[in-house]
Amino acid sequence: MDSTPSDKIHVRLAAHESQCEERWKTVFVRLEHIEIKMDKLQSLLLTATGTVVVFLCGIIVTLIR
Numbered sequence: 001m002d003s004t005p006s007d008k009i010h011v012r013l014a015a016h017e018s019q020c021e022e023r024w025k026t027v028f029v030r031l032e033h034i035e036i037k038m039d040k041l042q043s044l045l046l047t048a049t050g051t052v053v054v055f056l057c058g059i060i061v062t063l064i065r
Contacts, residue, residue: 003011
């Protein structure tokens, strides 16, 4: 018994949906990792900025005295 064209399309569509679901899972996992790295980078940047500000304030105070 031969499959009808609509059966073939249904099988292909189901396979496509399954593949897309796996790809989206992978994308979301990667995005979560990127968000974690961005949070770490933001913390590092804020710490570095604070250090530079304190250092420059120290130089200004030293020059004023």
